Amino acid sequence: MKINKLVISLTTTFALLVGSQSAFAATVYDKEPNDYHDAAQFLGYGDLAMGKISSENDHDWFYFQAGANDGGRTMTLHLQSPANTKYLFVINKNYGEPVPVTVLSQGSGNPEWVSFTLEANARYNFVVFKSSFSGYDPNNYYYLSPWLY
Numbered sequence: 383m384k385i386n387k388l389v390i391s392l393t394t395t396f397a398l399l400v401g402s403q404s405a406f407a408a409t410v411y412d413k414e415p416n417d418y419h420d421a422a423q424f425l426g427y428g429d430l431a432m433g434k435i436s437s438e439n440d441h442d443w444f445y446f447q448a449g450a451n452d453g454g455r456t457m458t459l460h461l462q463s464p465a466n467t468k469y470l471f472v473i474n475k476n477y478g479e480p481v482p483v484t485v486l487s488q489g490s491g492n493p494e495w496v497s498f499t500l501e502a503n504a505r506y507n508f509v510v511f512k513s514s515f516s517g518y519d520p521n522n523y524y525y526l527s528p529w530l531y
């Protein structure tokens with residue numbers, strides 16, 4: 383009886399540790415403070431970030447860590463803002479290096495949506511903030527989703 387419980391407990395722990403980047407897509411809620419590089423929240427494959435812009439200058443940092451075998455793969459990043467707001471994101475690499483992107487959004491008023499090519503072992507930072515032309519909605523979520531091909 384005791385041994386069975388231990389086995390179950392260890393199996394669960396192992397699954398949480400190993401599966402966190404792939405098997406279990408998660409919803410990651412924006413948690414302050416996250417307004418700078420070192421406080422960025424981790425996003426794994428297929429994870430969905432949900433956050434709220436809660437002040438004029440709120441910046442929400444997230445990051446994705448490319449693995450050794452991820453070089454050359456295409457990632458898309460999609461942002462859906464709350465109704466009647468226009469939020470933007472910036473993507474940079476490691477400690478702020480530029481990342482060339484292809485814009486997939488079409489026309490104005492559509493979600494922000496880009497694709498870019500990963501370099502192996504690079505860290506990709508995604509920063510969500512509000513456009514200077516937009517208000518913000520502290521009560522409703524934006525949705526940020528990186529997807530890897």
Ligand SMILES: [Ca+2]
Pocket residue numbers: 414415416417440441442443
């Ligand atoms: Ca923030």
